[in-house]
Amino acid sequence: MKNLTRLPIFILLLVIMLAGSASWLLAAGNLLIKNATILPVTGPPITGGDVLVTNGIIKQIGRNLTAPPGTRIIEAQGKYLIPGIIDTHTHLALSGTNEGTEAITPEVNMAEVINPDDPAIFTALSGGVTMVHTMHGSANVIGGVNVVLKMKWGQPSEKLVVREAYPTLKFALGENVKQSNRTLLPGRPQRYPATRMGANAIIRRELLRARDYLAEWDRYEKLRNSKNPPENLLPPKKDLRLETLADLLRGKLYARCHAYVATEMVEFLNLAKEFGFKIGAFEHAWEAYKITDELLAAGVGISVFIDSWAYKMEAAEGIAYNASYCTQRGVLVSINSDSSERVRRLFNEAGKAVKYGLTPDEALKMVTINAARQLGVDRLVGSIEVGKQADLALFNEHPMSAYTRCDLTIIEGEVYFDRQQVIKEREEAARKGGN
Amino acid sequence: MFSRIICFKKYLPLSFLLILLLTTWLLSPAEARTDTENSGPGSALQAIVNVRIVPVVGQEIPSGTILVENGKIKALGANLEIPAGARIIEARGLTAYPGMIDGYSSLGLVEISGVSATVDNRETGRINPQVKAIEALKYDSMHIPIARANGIVAAVVAPSGGLIAGQSTLVKLDGWTNREMVIKESLALVVELPGIRGGRRGFMGMGTQQAAVSTDRALAELKELFHRARMYEIRREQAAKNLLLPRPDFDETSHCLLPVVRGELPVIFSVQADKDILQTIRFVQEEKIKAIFYGVHQGYKVAGEIKKAGIPCLIGSLYDQPPVWEDGYDSLFMNPVLLNQAGVKIAFSSSSSSAAKDLPYHAAKAAAFGLDRLEALKAVTIYPAEIFGVDKLMGSLEAGKQANIVLADGDLLELGTRIEKVFIEGREVDLSNRYTELLEKFRKREKEK
Numbered sequence: 001m002k003n004l005t006r007l008p009i010f011i012l013l014l015v016i017m018l019a020g021s022a023s024w025l026l027a028a029g030n031l032l033i034k035n036a037t038i039l040p041v042t043g044p045p046i047t048g049g050d051v052l053v054t055n056g057i058i059k060q061i062g063r064n065l066t067a068p069p070g071t072r073i074i075e076a077q078g079k080y081l082i083p084g085i086i087d088t089h090t091h092l093a094l095s096g097t098n099e100g101t102e103a104i105t106p107e108v109n110m111a112e113v114i115n116p117d118d119p120a121i122f123t124a125l126s127g128g129v130t131m132v133h134t135m136h137g138s139a140n141v142i143g144g145v146n147v148v149l150k151m152k153w154g155q156p157s158e159k160l161v162v163r164e165a166y167p168t169l170k171f172a173l174g175e176n177v178k179q180s181n182r183t184l185l186p187g188r189p190q191r192y193p194a195t196r197m198g199a200n201a202i203i204r205r206e207l208l209r210a211r212d213y214l215a216e217w218d219r220y221e222k223l224r225n226s227k228n229p230p231e232n233l234l235p236p237k238k239d240l241r242l243e244t245l246a247d248l249l250r251g252k253l254y255a256r257c258h259a260y261v262a263t264e265m266v267e268f269l270n271l272a273k274e275f276g277f278k279i280g281a282f283e284h285a286w287e288a289y290k291i292t293d294e295l296l297a298a299g300v301g302i303s304v305f306i307d308s309w310a311y312k313m314e315a316a317e318g319i320a321y322n323a324s325y326c327t328q329r330g331v332l333v334s335i336n337s338d339s340s341e342r343v344r345r346l347f348n349e350a351g352k353a354v355k356y357g358l359t360p361d362e363a364l365k366m367v368t369i370n371a372a373r374q375l376g377v378d379r380l381v382g383s384i385e386v387g388k389q390a391d392l393a394l395f396n397e398h399p400m401s402a403y404t405r406c407d408l409t410i411i412e413g414e415v416y417f418d419r420q421q422v423i424k425e426r427e428e429a430a431r432k433g434g435n
Numbered sequence: 436m437f438s439r440i441i442c443f444k445k446y447l448p449l450s451f452l453l454i455l456l457l458t459t460w461l462l463s464p465a466e467a468r469t470d471t472e473n474s475g476p477g478s479a480l481q482a483i484v485n486v487r488i489v490p491v492v493g494q495e496i497p498s499g500t501i502l503v504e505n506g507k508i509k510a511l512g513a514n515l516e517i518p519a520g521a522r523i524i525e526a527r528g529l530t531a532y533p534g535m536i537d538g539y540s541s542l543g544l545v546e547i548s549g550v551s552a553t554v555d556n557r558e559t560g561r562i563n564p565q566v567k568a569i570e571a572l573k574y575d576s577m578h579i580p581i582a583r584a585n586g587i588v589a590a591v592v593a594p595s596g597g598l599i600a601g602q603s604t605l606v607k608l609d610g611w612t613n614r615e616m617v618i619k620e621s622l623a624l625v626v627e628l629p630g631i632r633g634g635r636r637g638f639m640g641m642g643t644q645q646a647a648v649s650t651d652r653a654l655a656e657l658k659e660l661f662h663r664a665r666m667y668e669i670r671r672e673q674a675a676k677n678l679l680l681p682r683p684d685f686d687e688t689s690h691c692l693l694p695v696v697r698g699e700l701p702v703i704f705s706v707q708a709d710k711d712i713l714q715t716i717r718f719v720q721e722e723k724i725k726a727i728f729y730g731v732h733q734g735y736k737v738a739g740e741i742k743k744a745g746i747p748c749l750i751g752s753l754y755d756q757p758p759v760w761e762d763g764y765d766s767l768f769m770n771p772v773l774l775n776q777a778g779v780k781i782a783f784s785s786s787s788s789s790a791a792k793d794l795p796y797h798a799a800k801a802a803a804f805g806l807d808r809l810e811a812l813k814a815v816t817i818y819p820a821e822i823f824g825v826d827k828l829m830g831s832l833e834a835g836k837q838a839n840i841v842l843a844d845g846d847l848l849e850l851g852t853r854i855e856k857v858f859i860e861g862r863e864v865d866l867s868n869r870y871t872e873l874l875e876k877f878r879k880r881e882k883e884k
Contacts, residue, residue, distance in 0.1 A: 079858075311547070313549070319870040344764075374547060402800070
């Protein structure tokens with residue numbers, strides 16, 4: 001009976017809580033963007049178009065749409081609305097990038113070192129970027145597990161993580177892992193591997209180990225599940241390093257491989273074949289234009305710079321036609337920033353591809369839907385379509401023009417960057433007597 | 436067999452026609468032919484016809500002709516008569532712009548930045564007025580033809596590092612040796628003052644500390660060096676006049692600073708923070724030297740003072756973060772806009788070799804944030820020409836100036852624009868480069884199949 005007397009209070013509390021959360025739900029992620037030139041990326045442009053966003057999801061695309069009362073309306077006359085830009089290779093919002101002390105460190109996970117206070121998140125937003133693949137560095141051959149984040153500036157780490165994205169593991173080849181541009185301190189031995197031969201050999205060594213590890217576990221599971229499991233059956237020793245590599249062999253992880261020269265890419269494709277693992281994309285891939293046939297045969301895409309090159313020997317044949325030519329040959333190409341500065345002008349980088357042979361539509365795809373496909377999130381984002389998450393960016397000129405500027409960045413229907421608001425706040429601060 | 440004969444018969448008249456056309460073309464006088472080869476000598480009379488002309492200085496001509504002779508622009512206008520014997524360059528659908536000038540680069544000094552064997556822009560030590568960019572310039576750098584293919588015809592090449600980095604040079608992007616490229620062998624001494632400390636990683640109150648003390652010290656050190664150079668000159672002059680006085684020991688630094696303290700050789704000051712800019716203005720006025728500022732990240736905060744001092748500014752690369760978070764995410768983009776509005780003469784720079792080709796995009800970026808588009812264009816053409824004292828030679832399309840002409844299929848500063856032809860002093864230059872050569876090489880693989 002005592003319990004029953006408490007029931008009304010409990011119900012009252014529940015109602016208050018529900019009402020509170022319901023109103024919060026109603027207020028969150030609801031927008032109507034009006035009169036924009038919409039570039040949906042996966043369809044033809046719509047001039048004078050409206051996009052209605054409900055609960056963070058694109059509900060309707062059309063003309064003269066109406067919204068429920070209270071919905072925030074954004075007038076976008078003369079502006080270009082595009083899907084939020086996706087950067088497939090960054091190191092932002094991390095409190096550490098490289099566990100480069102050893103050649104093989106797949107046990108480390110970038111999801112455990114997210115720094116949601118990194119101002120680079122805001123920098124990214126100011127360039128219309130809504131999602132990034134933030135990665136382990138290229139200091140060693142097998143780095144760590146990467147993570148995909150939304151640029152929800154001001155939110156805690158766990159709200160940033162995109163759990164639907166492919167889980168990926170960083171591999172690196174060439175000059176960085178060879179440490180060929182590093183001066184050796186006296187008395188310190190050179191780390192293995194110091195050649196491209198060694199880099200390949202060490203990957204094979206680790207994958208053979210992982211294969212044995214998998215077989216040991218299979219044997220154990222088979223015995224354990226048999227009708228008469230032997231007495232005193234002991235499980236194999238758990239090895240977190242091999243566990244991650246076993247996941248790669250199980251097909252649960254995609255390899256993202258930092259590679260520059262044609263030979264190392266061809267050899268990594270061979271390793272993938274030999275061990276039956278999946279490659280998400282080659283990172284940088286400056287000589288991809290030399291091996292488009294091999295990339296097409298393997299169905300492997302590339303995540304590249306448009307023209308940042310000649311900063312080291314292996315980038316000396318990195319031609320600005322790489323992204324365009326590979327796209328024309330049918331390779332899935334995304335343009336990445338790999339930089340907390342370049343991230344805010346990734347749209348400019350994509351725009352340069354027009355000079356080298358792509359249409360503005362094709363160029364824009366490289367930082368939207370292509371990037372989403374490479375990260376395994378193209379069902380959710382990467383284009384403006386009904387049912388997708390409302391990750392959007394508004395530009396004052398065509399986003400592939402040199403004269404364009406990002407004015408508004410929206411994630412799941414919430415405005416995370418508003419240039420007008422930034423200017424207003426700056427002016428207010430100045431009036432209050434800042435500098 | 437039968438079908439082959441039919442085919443041959445069918446095409447027989449056609450092939451005759453072809454041969455006829457070919458022979459008439461080959462035998463026709465040169466003036467009637469549209470020559471697309473890169474062989475046009477700079478001295479021959481050339482006429483670029485049916486071209487939209489953006490002279491940068493003066494009115495745009497929607498469709499007109501540019502006459503080029505002896506490497507110079509002979510005349511340009513809407514209704515020019517084309518003299519007999521001129522090589523005709525048909526340019527319908529294209530726009531003629533003056534070639535761009537990169538206000539600050541490392542072209543020819545840095546080939547592959549990570550490979551020190553190919554890096555020649557940074558001398559060891561801090562005080563190096565004796566080193567000259569022109570003397571190390573790799574005229575056949577792979578970056579030069581790429582910059583040229585983007586419409587850049589001239590560039591300042593500057594050494595870097597230390598307090599006095601060395602002597603910069605102004606070169607045209609054409610020549611078979613470094614010396615053939617010279618426009619001004621020694622353009623200006625490069626002085627690098629300390630940047631804004633901690634700015635890159637600064638956030639929420641961190642990184643606002645400016646390097647005022649260091650700049651103080653750097654300027655005091657410069658003052659002393661300049662004084663020493665002046666004294667050195669006096670002592671040498673006195674010794675030359677009076678046989679009883681011994682000649683002072685040779686002092687390389689003072690010797691190389693003489694043109695500066697005499698006010699003959701300008702100084703490019705790399706200076707970023709507002710307070711440092713103000714100090715440097717005072718220094719320049721006290722020392723009575725010619726100055727150009729470079730970088731000027733916080734120039735907009737003291738634009739009035741820069742304007743009053745009459746010091747032009749070379750805007751550093753816009754591929755950078757704001758120096759301090761509090762300046763706002765767009766401060767580097769707004770800086771040239773506000774400097775220009777305050778009447779300061781600005782020129783954009785690539786600050787690079789491998790990204791020198793991006794010069795037009797820096798200008799366009801500022802335009803995206805409010806710089807007038809024509810002003811943006813001027814800041815990569817006529818303004819740098821004026822700043823470097825070569826505006827009588829280049830920087831605009833005007834009769835009498837060097838024929839540094841770019842034919843583009845769109846807006847010169849736009850990302851997607853393709854540059855169809857580039858003339859440097861009237862000579863049509865080769866636009867093939869590392870990018871196009873490697874693409875062609877590996878395209879062959881596709882064609883083989």
